[in-house]
Amino acid sequence: MRLAGVLIAAALLLAACGTNEGGAGEPLRITVRSAPPAYLGERYEAKFPASGGVRPYRYELEGKLPQGLNFTNGRLSGIPREKGSFKITVVVTDAALSSRSTSFTLAVKDPPPPALRIKIPESETDAPFIAVFTLSERPASALRLRLTTKDLKPDLASFKAAPELLYVLRYDAEKQTLDLDGAFTKTFKGGEVFRLKFEPARKLRPRVQAQTQFFDAKGEPYTKSPPKRPADTGRYTFEELRALAAAWNRKPAAPQQGAAPPPAAAAPAKAGPPPSEGGGGSEPAPAAPAPASETAPAPGAAETQTPAGEAGAEAAPAFDPDLDGDGTVNAADLELLRQDYAFNPGGRLTPPAVPKAPAPGTQPPSEDQTPENPAAPPASNPGS
Numbered sequence: 001m002r003l004a005g006v007l008i009a010a011a012l013l014l015a016a017c018g019t020n021e022g023g024a025g026e027p028l029r030i031t032v033r034s035a036p037p038a039y040l041g042e043r044y045e046a047k048f049p050a051s052g053g054v055r056p057y058r059y060e061l062e063g064k065l066p067q068g069l070n071f072t073n074g075r076l077s078g079i080p081r082e083k084g085s086f087k088i089t090v091v092v093t094d095a096a097l098s099s100r101s102t103s104f105t106l107a108v109k110d111p112p113p114p115a116l117r118i119k120i121p122e123s124e125t126d127a128p129f130i131a132v133f134t135l136s137e138r139p140a141s142a143l144r145l146r147l148t149t150k151d152l153k154p155d156l157a158s159f160k161a162a163p164e165l166l167y168v169l170r171y172d173a174e175k176q177t178l179d180l181d182g183a184f185t186k187t188f189k190g191g192e193v194f195r196l197k198f199e200p201a202r203k204l205r206p207r208v209q210a211q212t213q214f215f216d217a218k219g220e221p222y223t224k225s226p227p228k229r230p231a232d233t234g235r236y237t238f239e240e241l242r243a244l245a246a247a248w249n250r251k252p253a254a255p256q257q258g259a260a261p262p263p264a265a266a267a268p269a270k271a272g273p274p275p276s277e278g279g280g281g282s283e284p285a286p287a288a289p290a291p292a293s294e295t296a297p298a299p300g301a302a303e304t305q306t307p308a309g310e311a312g313a314e315a316a317p318a319f320d321p322d323l324d325g326d327g328t329v330n331a332a333d334l335e336l337l338r339q340d341y342a343f344n345p346g347g348r349l350t351p352p353a354v355p356k357a358p359a360p361g362t363q364p365p366s367e368d369q370t371p372e373n374p375a376a377p378p379a380s381n382p383g384s
Contacts, residue, residue, distance in 0.1 A: 028053030028094050033102040035088075038080045039111040044069065046076040048102070053094030062089040066108050080108045113214045113222035114138040114190075116145075126203035128155070132195045135188060135214075138222070142183040142215040142242050143193075146227035149176050149208055151201040158197035165193060166245045166334055168341050170232075179229055179343050181238050183245035187217045215242075234342030244321040244337060247329040252322050 028050065035046040050057050061071040065088070068081040074092065086106045093099040119132040135143075154171060161167055167182040182193075200206065211227035219242070321329045323336040 026052035028092070028098045028100050030090065030092055030100050030102045034104045035076065035106050037107040037109055038066070038069070039109055040080055040083055042111055043079050044077060048074045048076070048090045048092070050074065050092045050094075050100070053098050054096040056095060058093045060091040060093070062091065063087050066106070076106075083108045083110065111138060111216065111222065113212070114140050116210055116212055118208050118210065120198075120206045120208060122205075124203050124205045126200050128197055128199045129206065130158075130195055130197050131206075131208060132192055134190070134192050136190045138214070139190075139217045140184065140188045140214045141217055141219055142238075142245070143180075144182075144213045144226050144238065145178075145180040146211040146229045147178040147180070147208055148210075149178060149198065151176070151204055152198040152206060152208070153201065154178055155197040155199065159194065160196075161194040162188065162192060164188060166241065166248065167194075168241060168338050168343075170343055177229070179227075181241055181341075181343065183238075183242040185245050185248040229343060231344050232342050235340040236337045237342050237344050240319055240321070240337060241341075243319050244329060244333060247321045250329055251327055252320060252329060 029052055031049050031051055032047065038044040048059070057074070059071070059074045064086055065071065065076075066080045066082045066084065066086055069076060069078040071090075074090070084107075086108070087103070088106055089101055089103040091099060091101040114135040115137050117134045117136060119134070121129050153173075156169060156171060159169065161182070162184075164185045165182050165188070166185065167180055170179040171177070172179075180194075198206065211229075213226045214222045216222060321333060323333040326332065
């Protein structure tokens, strides 16, 4: 009996030893067998740790990596510069010359837009509530939103934005839509972007639908299509709002000669800060047209007809965000922009050139003539 027990124990010991690979106790293996997607222009890292076998390990990679990525000691890292699908095999070999491999396809894609999350009551209610809007996952420099708030009346006076967000609001009570254009004074990397109080018209389960367009840290749009919303008229547009945010609390360079004066007597405010009454009104009236003396030359008066040395032949100056001319871009300039702002669903998104005075002896164009297209400004056109 005792002999039989000894034999069984010896057999079990031999069987256990037979499972060892290279004498290390555990077989060699790669613990991660796939890689998450990479995004064009964003830093990437994926690790492929090994265990078991006999250390040290030696790594090899088979296949073509996208430009910008490198593989060293089981670590894939870098900033990818080309999109596509790349078939890759990672091979690890231990000191006992045992090897294991894992194959996968690495996808390099365009970065997805930030995720807008709306925190509202999940059950029926007829009581006023605060909706919290947050951005996550990707950095943003600007955004354009259209919110449909059926049977929910926003209290615009309660609107509270993140400190770095400069915004313009427009509420249409008839269509129950809220438009917001916003630009960040510094790249927004996630968190609460704004909050707003709503009052239900009846007992209901709140629903807020959002159309969005976000811009990355370089100012390029994540998606080409802006929210679908009616355009209105105004001197300033989304691109000027972004330029103002980029110069926030700074002293801009002295404006070039010929710059137009700030719109001290602009049209009535139509997209300004939240009004004191929570109702918010319909779309405001368009701004009054500029005087004929400030209108650019008519299409027939080509700039090439004016000698280069004459006054007025120089390119029009770029948009000056110091609208009130006090030497600093601040809240007063934002207020002036709000008073004469145009929500545009996808047209011109570049700063307008300041109109030049007509050359001496030139007849000013009549108001019914279409101004000549201004010179191309230095800003990009990301949202068209």
